Every structure is written in C-alpha cells, then in structure tokens.
Amino acid sequence: MDANAPQNPNDDASAHPSTTRPGRWSLRRRVALGVGVATVAIIAWFGYSAWDVQHNLTNARDNAELAKKSLLTGDSEAAQRASADAEASAVDGQQSLHSAPWRVVAAIPGVGAPFKSAQEMSDVVVGLTRDVLTPAVETGSALSPKDLVADGGKVQLRPLRDAAPQLEQISLSARSLADQAHQVSEGGYLGLVNDVRTELQSQTDDVAKLLENTATGAKIVPAMLGADGPRTYFMAFQTNAEARGTGGLVGGYGVIRAEGGEVEVDTLGKNSEVSYDHEPLDLGPEYKALYGKYDPSTDIRNSNFSSHFPYAAQIWQSMWKQESGETVDGAIATDPVALSYVLDAVGPITMPDGEKVTADNVVELTMSTAYTRFIDDETNGKAGGNEARKNYLQTIASKVVDKMTGDIKSPQKLLDAVGKAASERRIAVWSAHPDEQAIIAGTPLGFTIPEDPAPYAGVVVNNNAGNKLDYYLTREIDYTAETCTGETRTSTVTVRLTNHTPDRDFPRYVAGTYNGRPVPSGTNLAMVSLLATNGATLTKATLDGKQTFAVNGSELGHPVFIVPTTVPKGKTVELRYELTEPATAGKARVPVQPLVDEPKVTVNVPNCGN
Template structure:
C-alpha cells in the first residue's frame, strides 16, 4: 500500500532524470518538458504529500491490527470493560480512512489526470493514482465492516459464549458480502495497473499492494461465506447431528485415509457434544442405498464402495463419501444425519498446537508433535491385539475431542483455534458435507467440501488408494511435476512426471502393518506395498502415451465428474521409487493447473513449470 523504507517516488525520479541516459529517457524527457512548470511542480508536491498520507494510513492500520489482536485474545474482564478498546479501534480506523482519502484527493484533478495519460512518462503517475484510490476504498469500504465485527464477536463470545458469537456472526453476513465484493473490485483494479514502469518505487508499491490484496480477498470471501453457513450448521436454527470420521492416512484412500474411529456429533445453538464413539468394525458389512450415478459406478463399482466400509471413500470427491457414510448410519441405526465431517491425525495435531495437549485415560499425552506418529506408527508396535488397538484409537479420538470442546468454550483460545482451522483447511485435512443443499453449495464455495471441481481448465490430480491392505502409506513419498509444452490447433502438450517412493524399513515393522491382504500371485517381501495410482487430468484432455520407469505402460482409462482419469495398478517394493510419466493433450489455456492435493502423512511435493501464452 505504501513505499515503506524508500526515500520517496520523486527522489527516485531525480536520480534518473539528470543523467538523461537510455533510449526510454531520451524519448520521455521532451514529452515531460511539455508539461507546464506549474503543473509539474503541483504533481511533485502533491505526490510527496500523498506518499506521506499513505504512510500515515499504513501506520494506523498496523496499530489497529495490534489492537484487534489484543482485544480478541483478552479475557472476559477486558471484554466486559471493552468500550475504550473499541473506541481506540474506531479512532484508528477513522484516521486510516481519512489519510487514505486525502491521498486519493491529492492524486486527482486535471494535472494528475493529464500527466498520467502522457505516453512513456505517465506510467508511474497512473500507478500512484491507482494505489491511492485502492487504499481509499480499502480503508473506507472493505476494512470497516470486517474490523467493526471483531469487537462484537469477541464480546459475544465472552459474555454469552459461542452461541452468542455465532448469532453475531450471522448478523454480519450482509456487511461481509459488501466488503468481499469491494475487495475483489479493488484487487481487479490494481491488477490492471502497469507492472513495469520507468520508476521502480512505483512498481514496488503496486506489487506490495497486490500481494496484500491477494491475501485479503480470500479472507474477506471466506468471512462472507462463513457468516452464512457456520451459524446454521452449528445449530442456531435447531439441533444438528453429523457423522465424524477419523481417517487413518497410514492406509491411503481417495479422501485421505481409511475411515477408522468415528463419532456422532450434536450441534445445538453452538454447543458441540459427542453422542457416540465407535470404530470401523461396527460398520463393516453395513450397506448404503445410494445412487451416485453411472460414472461413479463405472469407476468404483467393482470395489463395492456402498457395501464395503473400507472402500467407501475411494473417490477423492468427499460428497460421495459423506452420502455413503450418512446413509450407512441410517441403515445401521435408523437415525438420520445432517452431514459428515472427515479429519485425520494431522488435523488433531494442528488443533492441539492451539489448545494444548490432551490426556488419555491411561495417562498417554497427545500433543501437536506426537499425535500422527502415536496413532499411525507407534500404536501398531504397542498393541498386537487388534481389538485393543482399535479401542486405543477410539480413546485417542475421545481425548482429543474433549480437549477441543474445552477450548471451544474458552474465548481466549478462539483466535488460536481459528488460525489452526485455517492451517487445517489449507492442507486439505478437514472436509465437510452437508445434507442441506444450500449449505453444501456454500461449503464448496469456501473450499471446505473436498469437492472434485467439474469446471473446465487445466487440472492436475494425483490420487492413490492402498490396494494391499497394509499400513505402509505412513512411509510413502509423492512428487508431481507438471510441465506444459507447445500449443497446437488441438490444444497444449503437457508432460506429467509422478514419482512414488516407499521408505518402509527392511525389518522391524509389525506383521499387521506389512501384511498383504490382497494375496498377490507373485512373491513379495515384508514392507512391499501396492497402490492404485490415478491421475486426474483437465476436462477435455486426452492421454497420448505413458511410461513407467522409462518403459511404455498401458493405463486404465476412466472418468469422474467430467475429468479423464488414468489408473495404474502399481507394485511398490520397500526402499524403492518408481516414476510414471504421462504425456497428455490438454485444451489450450494460458494459466497453470488447479492442483488436487490428497492429504496423507507426508504432503505431496508439487512443481508447476511456467506456462507460456498460446497466442492468438
């Protein structure tokens, strides 16, 4: 938003102008000389004043950010006496808006308009005008409804608990919508400004503002969407019940991991309680009467996802799993549910970092650092009895859930919890499905639904399903490199390189971890794994060839939600890596692909090579 740390726009200009070197300046100087001296002086003075105003606005916003953070983290006593703090926030907001408005006023008028329109010379002046106008709109239209909501939400949490805060959040939805639209309009205007002028300080200011907007716009959009779905899903309009699955990512499935321990969660006016805990043994053999379409049946029907609980989430499109799980629960208990939620030990670790550790009945402490290792590796060595191990998983889930509920009722922890939830969302470790269509649409808009998009455009998705019944995906490494090639009349050539590595040790693993329930007809060793490897290409793409470790290989074609899917049944020996290369013809596009990130124990390393424009 400002040129922090710089001596000013026009001091940089003075450094450039006296030398007169370079073809650009030789062309620009005669044009600049045509400006009336008074107009040039006016632009210089007002430009410096505008720069000072923008710096003052930035200082106010920095102070405001500190004040808001302190107020959100303060205790009930501070909230109950929070009028002065709120007054300070309002004062800082008004001051920032006033400074930004003056900067905008200073860079308008005939002199600025005319100078900014001059060829060659006017570029940085137009950029400065754009920065000032954007700052004015940010301080006047975008930040006020967002920042003014914070004290109300915080006070609601402190004085009336989470239900009061949720009511306040729902009441802010129209204001959040207006702020999100304004933020998006400001970002579009800044993106239209010239990225490279003859004045580096102006370019840096535009780049800094663009970077801030790229972070702000998604947050305003998320706040607007959350204000419309969070209150209702947490039961402000009546009790809700959800199926919560704790996925075991040591055995990969399309949505993350094998559905293991589970709970039924009740939400009533913002209060969450756990009505029941169980493990996957209880649901084995329970079928779900759902029709997910011919395409789903063709892709997964042979694996019986609606009848075999362990295969219920092979598709990476989480709404399919949500429908299967809730319908299976109806079949099993007669109880209807309002939706489904999937998390994994990585989710628990991120949340426990915000809440502090949880303690199990046997004294075991679950922390941010040990949850994944304890539940997905160490427990297999500790418990040789399957029933004991499954009971341990349920108790771990129960202990973590109890810690979350305690934290949820502690307003001082809400900022840290919200930050942790953002981390979980960014890693794709929490997926939500609502049986209420309007809410489901909002979840998909917010990127929380784990939905496989069905829109055109470049796309790259690597999905693995464990086909061996092992727990060896704890040791799985994945990498994907997407390399665009030349454009033709029929599309763009794309090369995708997928490398999978099995880091399982050669000895020391429990039999339950390494056992091959697929009973392959070829010899294997303890630690060898088998995966169904699927690559999801962009809608309209075709496969022109593929190699595995340098040799041609045939892939099984399929389709899901319009995406071509190419699958390989891959044996992956311990302490080895294998490389699959796909050559594709994608529809012409000048932007990078949307990446599907399947959340497993070790995140996938993804590299997207630069995309050159196809031209006209």
C-alpha cells in the same frame, strides 16, 4: 599607443570573452543555474513526496493490521481507532499521488509508468480501508471470537446470523478491489514498484478470500449448528497412513449433535464396529465403473476412494441410516494432522495411563508409533483385529473432542487452527440440505471435484495393499502445458513418489501386503489416479521412462487415468502422463490430497483466456 584611440576590431578580443561579452554569458549562466536549482527542487519535492507517500501507506498497512488484531482480541475501541487511522493515512497518500506534479509525470509515455502504477495502487488501498476495513471493524465488533464463543464452547448464533447481510456486502467490495488490484498498470522500469504491485495483488486476494469465507460461515453456520432445530452429523476420523481419495482410511467415527450453538460428540466407534451388511448406494454408472469392485458403499474402509468428498459423505449417511435408523444432516471428516493444529490451540490431552498427547507427537503416535506399540495385538490383519490400538486411537479422538467442546481459553487460536486445517483440506464438510451444500461446495471445506472446463490435474493416491506405509510416502507433482496456439495443446503431469519406510521390525499389516503379492516388506503399492482436464486424452503413460498400462475411466466430466505403481523401500519412482488437452481458459488447478507430507507442486500452464 594612445589609450583613447579606437580599438581595432581585428584585435584578439576572443582571448578575453568574459570581459568583451559580459551580458551574454552571464545570462546563460543565470539560466543554467536557475534550471539546475529548479531541477534539484523538483527532484527534492518528488523525493519528499515519495517518502511521504511511503510513510502514509506504511501507516495505513500497520494500522490495518492493528485493527485486525484488536478486533480478534475483543478490543473494539482500539480496532475502530486503528481503522480510522488507517483510512486517514491511506487518503493522505492518495492525495499526494494525485497532486498536479504526479499527474503530469504519470501522463508521460514510458517515463510515467511507475507513477501511474503508484496512483492506481493508492486507489486500491483507500478502497480497502474505506469500503472493507472500516465496515468490517464495525460489523466484526459483534463477532469477536472472545464474545462469539461462550463458556462451555457454545457458539452465539444470533450475532453471527444478524451480521450475515453486511458481511456479504463487505465480501463483495473486497473481491471488487482484489479485481481492481489485478488491473493496476505495470511499474515499467522500476522493479520496486512492480514488487509492491505483486504484493498488493496477493494481499487483496487474501483479504477477499478471508471475507468470502467469513461471509459464507455467517450465512450457513447458524443453521448448521442448530439455530432452527437440532442437527446431527457423521464424523469420520481418517488415518493418512493408508491413503484414500479424501485423505486416509476411515479408522473411527463419531456422531455430532448440535442445537442452539451447543455441540457434543457421542457414539464414538471403530471401523470394525460398522457392519458390511448394507444395501449398496447407487452413485451412478461412472462411479460404479471406477470404484464398484471395492464395494465402497458397503465397506467403510473403502468408502472414500473417490476424491469427491460428497460421494463419501453420502455413503456414510447411508451406512449410518442402516446401522442406527438415524438420518444425519451431513458429514464431516478430519485427520491427525488437523488434530495436531487443534491441540496446539487448546493444549495437550492426558491419557488414562498418564501419557501426554501433544501437537508435536499426535501425528507420529497415531500413524506410526501405535502400530508398533501394539504389535502383539496383531490378528493377521483381519477385520476386528488390533483392538488395543483402535481403542487407543479412539481414546485420543474422544479426549480431543472433549477439549474442543469444553471451556476454551483462546477461541481465536482454535478458529485459526480449524481455518488452517480447512485450507489444507484436512477438514471436509457436506450438508444434506441442498441450499447449504451449494454454498459449501464452492469452498475448500467442500472438497469437491469441479465440473468446469479450466485446466485441471488432480493426482490421487489410493493404497493398494492394505498396509500403513503412506505415512512414509512423499510426493512431487508437476503440471506443464504448451502455449495457447491452437484448439488443443500438449501437456504433461509428472508424479514422483518416494518411499521413506525405515528399516524396522514392522507388523505385517503395517509393512506387508494382504493380497499375497510377492513383494518385499516395506514396499508401497499404490493406485495413482490422474483426473485430467475435461476433454483431455492420454497419449502415453510411463513409469521410470518405460511405457506402462493405464486404466481409463471418467468422473464428473474429467477423464481418469489410473496406473498401479510399486514404490520399493528407499526408492523414488517417476510416473509421467503425456496428454493432449483442450486449450481452455482459466487458471490451472492442482488440488493437493491431504496425506502426511507437504508435496512439492509445480504448475507451468498458460491461461488461454489471457
């Protein structure tokens, strides 16, 4: 064939496309290659950008923590450096997340969900560092525990009072940012982003609560510690081995005197030294109907049956006025578990016989060992008996108080211990000054029953035998309600009580009963009260599946249902309240009565406001 002859268009040119159409296919390849390179570049950029964001936000978190630690140790310069570094890192992370590529992707429906969530979270973090951390460090430099508490335990009140307005503003900013964190969009298909979102919401809530408590303290502590004149407070030592509404039976007491930030405790006494010959205090018809038969305002042992601490505090104020002629400015209550936290901060105490009382043994010593150690001192459980044991417990209380009000090596550890006890409601405070009490009532220290309509299940155990077996009692509480489909819904509150009393030769006043009931030694007899949601009605109460009788009453707007409950040694009983309650808005609350155990609490109650 002639090489120069024209080719037949029907020849099999398709067998060699690369040679017959080189321009067309090379262009496709170049385009594909270009798109691939661009895609890889974009992915690489986003990968680097994501790493950069994580790096900056991690730096912000770590420096924020360093600023806090430096502040608490009194190193204000280090705190300010760390605060500035935290803010700079947070801003860098925010700028990356709000760059043009991130904004474009964040705007894509569905695909952009985690990007948008990350942007919103970075805004919260910047706000926290700029509007909360930085001013908090500036203000807190004057409030370092190291400088705030002088030698001898005197509290410097002027810096605290001066800082109150600024702390209030910082607290408001923290709460606003916590609310903003709860408005952050969900991360969609990226579970990791959702996990970070949940963590941020929890952290901002914690910061807001901490600053709210700090601002509250700065507002009222100076006056309460005698900045404007002497103050006195009745202090009750509660023993959780015999349960009462606010924790435990009042076994002893003291009077706190404060002036100019200096605090001392005197007039330590035993409950057996408080007369029963008092004029009763009128706390209203509801209170009288529920608790009147126990003579709470004339018998200090029964003064705190109600879980509303202001009732007990007012009774103690009335009693002390009739005992001494002195009107106290308020009342405080604490328990051996709180003392264990304090001893962990200030160190052990030494008893006159050389015995060491430490954070590890004070709870068992005061609520278990002491009752068997002084078994020969028993006087049939009558008032005024067991003097050796009561003297022993009073000595422990006195020495712990001396340690707290003396030279303190680590004020921060002591403040942390007190804060932990307060968060568990193991320290309760009431002020006779209405402006102060209005603030305290809204904090954990107030130990109050709320009067709003939000879902509520307050389970209260009161010892019904006069024994000391609640040291061995453990609790489980479950509050479950149906969805918000109507004006009312069905709910259940389930309480499981387990009696762990060991086989031991206990005195009768520890493991027996005082009212002659024919029950075996070691049997726990409890009056279990449920303070339910406002407007709730009881459909049925059961004990171990069998319907039982409940005493009805009301307290501060809450219906109260009381069931006498017997818990044999080594057994668990289940008390179940079946209710119809209003489908009201608000987060469900299950306050924990401060006994010895840490109860397991489960809440499955939809918020009808969402």
